[in-house]
Amino acid sequence: MSEMQTTRRGRPGYDQQGILDVAVAAFNEHGYDATSIGKLAERLGLSKSAIYHHFASKDDILDRALDAALSGLEAVVDDPLPLTDGGRAPDAVARLEHVLRGAVHVLVSQLPAVTLLLRVRGNTDVERRALTRRRAFDRRITALVGEAQAEGSLRSDIDAAVVARLTFGMINSIVEWYRPGGREGADRLADDVVAIALDGLRRR
Amino acid sequence: MSEMQTTRRGRPGYDQQGILDVAVAAFNEHGYDATSIGKLAERLGLSKSAIYHHFASKDDILDRALDAALSGLEAVVDDPLPLTDGGRAPDAVARLEHVLRGAVHVLVSQLPAVTLLLRVRGNTDVERRALTRRRAFDRRITALVGEAQAEGSLRSDIDAAVVARLTFGMINSIVEWYRPGGREGADRLADDVVAIALDGLRRR
Structure with a gap:
């Protein structure tokens, strides 16, 4: 279980541009206000801090x-x-x-x-x-x-x-x-x- | 105070079309989901039941x-x-x-x-x-x-x-x-x- 999470958190394919693409899709689909960093993290299979590593804020x-x-x-x-x-x-x-x-x-x-x-x-x-x-x-x-x-x-x-x-x-x-x-x-x-x-x- | 409310509730100018106009403006401004009947009632200075007199639902x-x-x-x-x-x-x-x-x-x-x-x-x-x-x-x-x-x-x-x-x-x-x-x-x-x-x- 712990290993799976590590795998998920570390899974490749989400550099800064990758996170941006998923975020833009989510903003368009659900609206900017309704899309929290938490929801984005869930959608990406990343931790919130992994997102904050690339972006200062939503x-x-x-x-x-x-x-x-x-x-x-x-x-x-x-x-x-x-x-x-x-x-x-x-x-x-x-x-x-x-x-x-x-x-x-x-x-x-x-x-x-x-x-x-x-x-x-x-x-x-x-x-x-x-x-x-x-x-x-x-x-x-x-x-x-x-x-x-x-x-x-x-x-x-x-x-x-x-x-x-x-x-x-x-x-x-x-x-x-x-x-x-x-x-x-x-x-x-x-x-x-x-x-x-x-x-x-x-x-x- | 009670008289003011009566005046507000009974104030003229909000027939069905008038309510519709204010509602459409509110939907455009704040979004449909974010506009409750309660907020509409507040904006119109009407009770919720006055709105429900004209419309079955939002x-x-x-x-x-x-x-x-x-x-x-x-x-x-x-x-x-x-x-x-x-x-x-x-x-x-x-x-x-x-x-x-x-x-x-x-x-x-x-x-x-x-x-x-x-x-x-x-x-x-x-x-x-x-x-x-x-x-x-x-x-x-x-x-x-x-x-x-x-x-x-x-x-x-x-x-x-x-x-x-x-x-x-x-x-x-x-x-x-x-x-x-x-x-x-x-x-x-x-x-x-x-x-x-x-x-x-x-x-x-």
């Missing part, structure tokens, strides 16, 4: 999960496109398309962490910091849409902030229904999002 | 709120478009546009109830029945998209179910950021959604 786990999702999305906007064949800087609509595709890829590859991020309501300092970063991200998207409107690539009869919200509403909805291994991969889904948002569904 | 309140949101959305798909000027039945793309506009109006006019509906995860019989109706609604949208693709009005290189999900993802996201009395009214927002989904953002 809030710290949430913080790192939200940071992973936000860093992924921010990296997409930070990622510069190469110069065009003609040696010019890519125009704003090309950068926007690049961002939309990149965001779909982040959602698909980090589905649980982004799901958690999208449910954050600002109840704690950690959540409020995450919301601040989300709003900064939204402002960068709005600015990029505004640039593309100003350069004449995008219709300018829709408010840039509304465009940013509706377009990312479409992208964020992927967490509601996308399941890895389904019919569409991330590349195909990114094509679909770009096709609808930029070119529309109507055949002409 | 589940019954949820049931009616979800029914209001679902009935509103279903009515949009049921609503027939008038014949065209030429006396023909409207084509599928016109019906789809009508549904997208109508759905935006339902979201804006019933923001709290639709917010509640979109958070339902199927934890109870009431929630599972609501999810079944949501899925039936989604299938009708997918079928309508398929019809519009078959008639040649919509591009058919995107799976109809994915079109339905992404388009309603965009519409449903409105509950995340729309605030009544903001810069855009429902008509304008419906125009924006139709413009992006059907015609795309790219200027040509």
Whole structure:
């Protein structure tokens, strides 16, 4: 019995990232408030102190999960496109398309962490910091849409902030229904999002 | 003191719909599980039995709120478009546009109830029945998209179910950021959604 516990406590496969993955799944399934460190430890087959070896607190786990999702999305906007064949800087609509595709890829590859991020309501300092970063991200998207409107690539009869919200509403909805291994991969889904948002569904 | 309580209990303004509105706001704010009938009664300044006069249970309140949101959305798909000027039945793309506009109006006019509906995860019989109706609604949208693709009005290189999900993802996201009395009214927002989904953002 004592030996089994030792085995359980010492069982491999739960490094920091492994604990984070299980915690995020539990937060999404049962809610952050309803998931205690004790319940997490049970789910992992670890002692609480084994979790505290990797994370200072439950809030710290949430913080790192939200940071992973936000860093992924921010990296997409930070990622510069190469110069065009003609040696010019890519125009704003090309950068926007690049961002939309990149965001779909982040959602698909980090589905649980982004799901958690999208449910954050600002109840704690950690959540409020995450919301601040989300709003900064939204402002960068709005600015990029505004640039593309100003350069004449995008219709300018829709408010840039509304465009940013509706377009990312479409992208964020992927967490509601996308399941890895389904019919569409991330590349195909990114094509679909770009096709609808930029070119529309109507055949002409 | 006793008189104040009488006044509180008897205060006007809380018919069945009034109680429902306050309950939906509380469910959205604190979560359904965390909102007891006792807390609701406190928030309303009513006795619990005054609530039970109108509703059989907390589940019954949820049931009616979800029914209001679902009935509103279903009515949009049921609503027939008038014949065209030429006396023909409207084509599928016109019906789809009508549904997208109508759905935006339902979201804006019933923001709290639709917010509640979109958070339902199927934890109870009431929630599972609501999810079944949501899925039936989604299938009708997918079928309508398929019809519009078959008639040649919509591009058919995107799976109809994915079109339905992404388009309603965009519409449903409105509950995340729309605030009544903001810069855009429902008509304008419906125009924006139709413009992006059907015609795309790219200027040509």
